[in-house]
Amino acid sequence: MQNEIFQIDQSYVANTYKRFPIEIVSGNGSLVYDAEGKEYIDMGTGIAVNSFGVSDPVWQDAVKEQLSRVQHMSNLYYTAPCAKLAKMLCERTGMKKVFFSNSGAEANECAIKIARKYAAETKGADHYTIITLENSFHGRTLTTLAATGQAHYHELFQPLTPGFVHTKANDLDAFVKLADSQKPAAVMIEMVQGEGGVIPLEESFVKGIAAYAEAHGMLFIVDEVQTGNGRSGQLYAYMNYSVTPDVVTTAKGLGGGLPIGAVLIGEKAQNTLGFGDHGSTFGGNPVSCAGAVSIIERIDEVLLASVVEKSNYIFNALQGADGIEAVSGMGLMIGIKTTKPAAEVLRICMENGVLCLTAKDKVRLLPALNIPMELLQRAIAVIKAAAV
Numbered sequence: 569m570q571n572e573i574f575q576i577d578q579s580y581v582a583n584t585y586k587r588f589p590i591e592i593v594s595g596n597g598s599l600v601y602d603a604e605g606k607e608y609i610d611m612g613t614g615i616a617v618n619s620f621g622v623s624d625p626v627w628q629d630a631v632k633e634q635l636s637r638v639q640h641m642s643n644l645y646y647t648a649p650c651a652k653l654a655k656m657l658c659e660r661t662g663m664k665k666v667f668f669s670n671s672g673a674e675a676n677e678c679a680i681k682i683a684r685k686y687a688a689e690t691k692g693a694d695h696y697t698i699i700t701l702e703n704s705f706h707g708r709t710l711t712t713l714a715a716t717g718q719a720h721y722h723e724l725f726q727p728l729t730p731g732f733v734h735t736k737a738n739d740l741d742a743f744v745k746l747a748d749s750q751k752p753a754a755v756m757i758e759m760v761q762g763e764g765g766v767i768p769l770e771e772s773f774v775k776g777i778a779a780y781a782e783a784h785g786m787l788f789i790v791d792e793v794q795t796g797n798g799r800s801g802q803l804y805a806y807m808n809y810s811v812t813p814d815v816v817t818t819a820k821g822l823g824g825g826l827p828i829g830a831v832l833i834g835e836k837a838q839n840t841l842g843f844g845d846h847g848s849t850f851g852g853n854p855v856s857c858a859g860a861v862s863i864i865e866r867i868d869e870v871l872l873a874s875v876v877e878k879s880n881y882i883f884n885a886l887q888g889a890d891g892i893e894a895v896s897g898m899g900l901m902i903g904i905k906t907t908k909p910a911a912e913v914l915r916i917c918m919e920n921g922v923l924c925l926t927a928k929d930k931v932r933l934l935p936a937l938n939i940p941m942e943l944l945q946r947a948i949a950v951i952k953a954a955a956v
């Protein structure tokens with residue numbers, strides 16, 4: 569029997585997503601339920617968005633409280649959640665200013681605009697090139713696609729925004745050679761390539777890039793759209809590398825389920841954007857920001873330690889298991905290379921009540937930061953059995 573919603577969706581929603589035949593109707597923490605009442609352990613959290621799971625009561629209360637006051641105001645006026653969230657993010661990171669967007673791609677667009685203006689003002693308008701990594705992912709707008717170092721995303725959408733070059737991850741010599749040959753404005757990297765296969769960068773490479781950028785007056789931009797907000801076991805993944813970025817972009821898990829993105833701007837470029845240089849109608853929406861405050865507030869040392877502990881549990885349980893060739897990642901952002909095709913493992917997991925994701929040829933796990941240990945153990949047992 570074909571679910572009626574599937575039919576309506578297939579008729580009227582643009583064909584950009586290949587959906588699984590499941591209609592999710594409700595959830596509670598790390599458990600979600602489909603229209604037939606089947607229960608699943610959610611190891612994907614809407615792609616690292618529902619940081620504290622589905623219908624989390626603390627987040628819901630924060631959102632509802634703001635919703636009962638005012639749902640939106642233009643950026644012509646002050647609202648408390650926006651100001652509080654910006655202060656909280658700056659105090660936790662040492663960054664100086666925050667620009668709020670609605671998504672990861674828009675946060676990266678803003679970071680790129682900052683880099684272009686900063687370089688034009690400090691070095692000249694010919695210093696516009698942004699260096700990113702091969703196999704990176706920075707978003708779906710034409711400019712963030714240009715930043716994304718994966719040719720297959722580019723092919724059908726030429727011409728993309730000019731001024732982007734890509735270099736191989738973890739090859740510092742290649743980066744230096746490329747940067748020396750260009751007039752670069754900035755370098756932008758993900759600490760763990762998420763869509764690229766959940767691959768953490770090597771520390772020496774990251775430190776080398778940061779040092780080169782500092783020495784050459786380039787901005788060092790870190791895309792923490794997926795790795796941010798506790799996912800890596802630190803508030804932001806760059807904190808695992810002891811480097812200080814000039815600009816950090818984030819989104820996904822920041823809002824706990826509502827659309828929000830943020831650009832955290834460090835000392836150097838804190839005043840680069842002036843009145844009228846950038847804007848967004850929904851940016852800093854008070855409901856999204858109130859939800860985000862309730863998320864960031866709870867990402868404390870105790871929670872981060874539990875993220876690391878659960879991460880270690882996953883690595884230990886999966887490494888060397890039958891049908892599992894490699895486990896990669898950081899914190900609760902895990903990639904699993906299975907002998908079977910990842911899609912096949914996903915299908916078996918789904919049948920057995922566990923929802924996982926893929927990234928390239930890997931099974932990807934992005935569970936809620938507070939997933940109960942008992943559910944995590946059950947999900948890992950299902951994944952292990954599916955991989956055999």
Ligand SMILES: *Cc1c(COP(=O)(O)O)cnc(C)c1O
Pocket residue numbers: 670671672673674676705706707708758762763791792793794795819820
């Ligand atoms: C998801 C993602 C983006 C794009 O975010 P959207 O909110 O989908 O625009 C950008 N960068 C990284 C690293 C991501 O994982």
